[in-house]
Amino acid sequence: MNYQDGFEFEHRCAAFLKTKGYRKVTVTPPSGDQGIDVIAYKSGVKYGIQCKYYSAPVGNKAVQEAYSGARFYDCDRAVVMTNHTFTKAARELADKLEVELWEHCSPGRETGKFRKLIHAFLFLFLLAGIAAGVSMQIFQYPKPSLLNYLDVFLVITASLLGIFGWRFLSLSLLSGALYLILFFLLLFSGAAKILPSEVLPVFLLPAVLLSGHAIFLQRQKSSDSDDQDSTDHQKILSNQNTGKAYTRLLSQGLRSKVQFLSSEEADYGEKFLYHIDECSAKDLALLEKEMNRSMKDHYRLQRISNSQFYLHRIPKKNKKNQDSSD
Numbered sequence: 001m002n003y004q005d006g007f008e009f010e011h012r013c014a015a016f017l018k019t020k021g022y023r024k025v026t027v028t029p030p031s032g033d034q035g036i037d038v039i040a041y042k043s044g045v046k047y048g049i050q051c052k053y054y055s056a057p058v059g060n061k062a063v064q065e066a067y068s069g070a071r072f073y074d075c076d077r078a079v080v081m082t083n084h085t086f087t088k089a090a091r092e093l094a095d096k097l098e099v100e101l102w103e104h105c106s107p108g109r110e111t112g113k114f115r116k117l118i119h120a121f122l123f124l125f126l127l128a129g130i131a132a133g134v135s136m137q138i139f140q141y142p143k144p145s146l147l148n149y150l151d152v153f154l155v156i157t158a159s160l161l162g163i164f165g166w167r168f169l170s171l172s173l174l175s176g177a178l179y180l181i182l183f184f185l186l187l188f189s190g191a192a193k194i195l196p197s198e199v200l201p202v203f204l205l206p207a208v209l210l211s212g213h214a215i216f217l218q219r220q221k222s223s224d225s226d227d228q229d230s231t232d233h234q235k236i237l238s239n240q241n242t243g244k245a246y247t248r249l250l251s252q253g254l255r256s257k258v259q260f261l262s263s264e265e266a267d268y269g270e271k272f273l274y275h276i277d278e279c280s281a282k283d284l285a286l287l288e289k290e291m292n293r294s295m296k297d298h299y300r301l302q303r304i305s306n307s308q309f310y311l312h313r314i315p316k317k318n319k320k321n322q323d324s325s326d
Contacts (some may be wrong), residue, residue: 009053010037012120013081013105019167035069038081048075059087067097081105087166115166118209122162125206129155147185161162162210169214176210179203243272246311253287254279261308269297269314278306 007030014025023039048070052058062080079088081093081102094101132138133152136144158178165171185201243263248257254270254276263275273318291299302311 001302010051013049013051014038014040016105034072035065036073039073039075044136045077046073046075047077047079048073049079051083052080052084053081054084057085057087058090060090060093062101063090063097063101067099070099108133116205119163120211121209123157123204125155126163128158129159143317147188151182151185154178154185158182158206159276160204166213169218171225172210172214176207176214180291183207184312198273235260242313243274243311246272247274250274250276250287250311253290254283266312269312271313272311273308275308276309279303279309284309 014027015240017025017038022042025038025040027038028034028036035050036050038047038049040047040049048061048066050066050069052320053063058080063083066078066080077100078097079102080090086094086101086102091101093099094239104173129152133149133156135141136148136152142148154286156173161171161175161178165175178252184201186300240260240263247258247260255277256276257273261273261275263270281303284303288299288301291301294310298313298314300310302310302312305308
């Protein structure tokens, strides 16, 4: 891989992320990027993404760079995005550092070229519609009539919807439907006498292309929904596994058997509910102090009854916000 390939891949990845609903997508400067190539936002989450265009599986180094780079840019999530796959070691490290791995990402040039081609095609129809409207007003050709004015309105409206509503399913469908209506109206208007019969089917082409694009958007939306459901399910399982992992530590610290009950997301991090035969506020306070002394994140142990308590895990970057909210 040469530098030009990697640089081009970064910009193609950034353009691809925009089509997937990410906002404020920016490519970092080539020099001094601290391991992050693209920064993007989605649903209030800031992503730091390293892009790797490789002909072999991506290894540990990329995961390490994404992790440190995301911290440098104060990102909420670190990501490595590649056209290939990842080594086993890279997957293990990513799981440990909570770095997301996006493999088989190949945002090709073809999609962008297809969009530009269709937009140019629609722009020509837009100009043709405007020219026809001006011609009717100035030269009375074709002859001004309600049907001809309707044709002009449809071609201009359909073209504008197709150009500016390209990313939206409903607008793409509406644009394609308007072009289809336009085709049938042209068969019964004065344009059918002016245009050669071989030209009329051309007005069907944008209807077909936009309808096909709308189907693509629908499938993409369904795929994104399935991916989100899968991600949410994996996140729930991950939180449950994390909650269970603390059980042994809590049992040792409280010198009593602790049972994990449930987990849930919180604005500041995560909280886990546990059951114990009996616990005192003093024992929880001592264990909380020890955990915060020896562990990376900030922890709070909250007694809610004689037999139940919450463990709050607060990432250090969110500790200040949590303290102020208290």
